[in-house]
Amino acid sequence: MAHTANTDNETLMYENNQEMLYLGASHGTKEIWKIFGWLTVITILDIILYFSMNPTMFRNIIFVVFGIVKAYLIVGYFMHMKHERLNLALSIIVPVLFILGLIFGLLYEGNFWSTI
Amino acid sequence: MSTHPVASNNSGSVWRGGVSPFNVSYGKLMMWIFLLSDAFTFSSLLISYGAERFSFFGNVDTPWPMPDMVFNHFPFMHHIHLPLFFVSLMTFILIFSSVTMVLAVEAGHRMAKKEVAKYMLLTILGGLAFLSCQAWEWTQFIGDGATLHGNHFSLSAAGLEYAKTLHVGGHYEWHDNLRQAGPGVFSALFFIVTGFHGFHVFSGVVLNVIIYINVLKGTYEKRGHYEMVEKVGLYWHFVDLVWVFVFTFFYLI
Numbered sequence: 001m002a003h004t005a006n007t008d009n010e011t012l013m014y015e016n017n018q019e020m021l022y023l024g025a026s027h028g029t030k031e032i033w034k035i036f037g038w039l040t041v042i043t044i045l046d047i048i049l050y051f052s053m054n055p056t057m058f059r060n061i062i063f064v065v066f067g068i069v070k071a072y073l074i075v076g077y078f079m080h081m082k083h084e085r086l087n088l089a090l091s092i093i094v095p096v097l098f099i100l101g102l103i104f105g106l107l108y109e110g111n112f113w114s115t116i
Numbered sequence: 117m118s119t120h121p122v123a124s125n126n127s128g129s130v131w132r133g134g135v136s137p138f139n140v141s142y143g144k145l146m147m148w149i150f151l152l153s154d155a156f157t158f159s160s161l162l163i164s165y166g167a168e169r170f171s172f173f174g175n176v177d178t179p180w181p182m183p184d185m186v187f188n189h190f191p192f193m194h195h196i197h198l199p200l201f202f203v204s205l206m207t208f209i210l211i212f213s214s215v216t217m218v219l220a221v222e223a224g225h226r227m228a229k230k231e232v233a234k235y236m237l238l239t240i241l242g243g244l245a246f247l248s249c250q251a252w253e254w255t256q257f258i259g260d261g262a263t264l265h266g267n268h269f270s271l272s273a274a275g276l277e278y279a280k281t282l283h284v285g286g287h288y289e290w291h292d293n294l295r296q297a298g299p300g301v302f303s304a305l306f307f308i309v310t311g312f313h314g315f316h317v318f319s320g321v322v323l324n325v326i327i328y329i330n331v332l333k334g335t336y337e338k339r340g341h342y343e344m345v346e347k348v349g350l351y352w353h354f355v356d357l358v359w360v361f362v363f364t365f366f367y368l369i
Contacts (some may be wrong), residue, residue: 022141022343026225036215043211047204050368051284060369067364071357078353080219080346088138092148100158106163111172 027083035077042066147347151354154316158358161312162365165305172299181269181298183367185279188288189256197288203367206249207359210317211240214356221349224342229331232342236328239352243321250314254307262303270298306366313362316355323348 046066053059076082081089138145172180184199191202220235256275261268271279275294282288336342 021339024344026222029219029222032215032218032222036211039211043204045208046364046368047200050200063364063368067360070360074214074353074357074360076295078214078356079350085139088140088145088148091138092152095152096155099156099163102159102163103166106167107170110167111173113167113171114173114175 003111031077038073039070042070117339126352141343143347144343144350149348154354158312158361159308161305161309162223162361165309165365168299168301168305178297178299179270179276181267181302182271182279184256185271185282185369186260186269187253187367189253191252195287195289197282197284197286199284200367202249202253203363206246206253207363209242209246209249210356210359213239213246216242216351217349217352221342221346224336224345227337227342229270229334229337232336232345233328233331236324236331236345240321240324240328243352244323247314247317247321250310250317254310257303259308262306263300264304264307267298267300267303267304268295270296272296309362309366312359313355316358320348320352320355323351 046063049059049062081092136142136145169180172178187203188197188199189195189202190198216235216238220232220239221236223231255318272294278294285359327344330336330344331342336344
C-alpha cells in the first residue's frame with residue numbers, strides 16, 4: 001500500500017500519544033468556587049429583577065445580557081475555553097456568531113406572521 | 117529508532133500531520149465540534165420560540181400566555197401563586213451539579229480517584245434531581261390541560277384584571293371565564309425545547325454513570341489520566357449552558 005505524508009509510524013504516534021496533549025496540571029478549586037459564586041449572584045439578580053421590575057423590553061435586554069455573562073463564565077472557566085489555544089476558541093466561538101443573523105432575521109420575520 | 121523521532125519535531129510543518137494544531141486530543145476536539153452543532157440545534161428551537169412569540173405581539177384575541185401565570189406551581193403548595201420559585205430551584209440544582217462536575221475534573225488532574233468518584237456521584241445525583249423536577253413540572257403543565265397542539269393559558273380581559281390582583285404567596289383559583297384557548301405553539305415549543313433539553317440531561321446522566329463505573333473500576337488510573345471525565349464534563353456544562361437560555365427565554369422573559 002502506498003503511503004503519502006503520514007507513515008505508519010507517524011499515525012501510530014498520533015493515535016497513541018493523545019494523552020501528551022492532555023494538560024495534567026490542576027488549577028485548584030478556588031477559581032471554581034469563585035465562578036460558582038458569580039453564577040449564583042447573577043441568577044439571584046435575575047430573580048430580584050423579575051419580581052421588582054415591570055416587564056418591559058429593557059428588562060428583557062438585561063435578562064439576555066445576564067444570560068450571555070453566565071454563558072461566558074460557564075464556557076470560559078468551567079469548560080476551560082480560556083485556557084485553550086486561541087485557534088480552538090475561535091473555531092468554536094466564531095461560528096456561533098452566525099446565530100445572530102438567524103435571531104435578527106426570524107424575530108423581524110415573526111412580526112409579519114400575525115398579519116397573514 | 118524510527119525515522120520520525122517525535123510528533124512535535126515533524127519537519128516544522130503542522131500540515132504534514134502528526135501534531136495537533138489545536139493542542140487538544142482528538143476526542144476533546146470532536147466533543148467541542150459536536151457541542152457547536154448542538155448549539156445550532158438549540159438556538160434554532162429557541163429562536164423559533166422568539167419568532168412565534170413576536171408574531172403574537174399585540175394580538176388581543178389570543179394573547180401569548182404570561183409565564184408567571186402558567187409556571188407558578190411549587191410542590192405541596194396547592195393553589196398558591198409562586199411564579200419562578202420552582203424553576204429557580206431547578207436552575208440552582210443544575211448550576212451546582214456543574215460545579216461538582218468541574219470539581220471531579222480538577223480531582224482527576226491530581227489523580228485522586230476517591231475524590232473523582234465522590235464528585236461524579238454528586239453530579240449524577242444532581243442530574244437525577246433535575247430530571248425529577250422536570251418530570252414534576254411537566255406533570256403540572258399537562259395537568260393544566262397543555263398538549264402538543266393546544267392549551268388553555270391565554271388570559272381573557274377578566275383574567276388580565278385578575279392577574280393584576282394576584283400577589284406572590286397568595287391563593288389563586290382559575291375560573292372558566294378567566295382563561296381561554298391559547299396558542300398551541302406555546303405548549304408545543306415548551307414540550308419540544310424542555311423535552312429536548314431534558315433528553316440531553318438524561319443522556320448526560322447515562323454518560324456520567326458509565327464514566328463513574330470506569331472510575332470505580334480503576335480504568336483511568338491504569339490509563340494514567342482522567343481525560344474522559346473532562347470530556348463528559350464538557351457535555352455536562354453545555355447542558356447547563358443551554359438551561360441558562362431556556363430559563364431566560366421560557367420563564368424570565
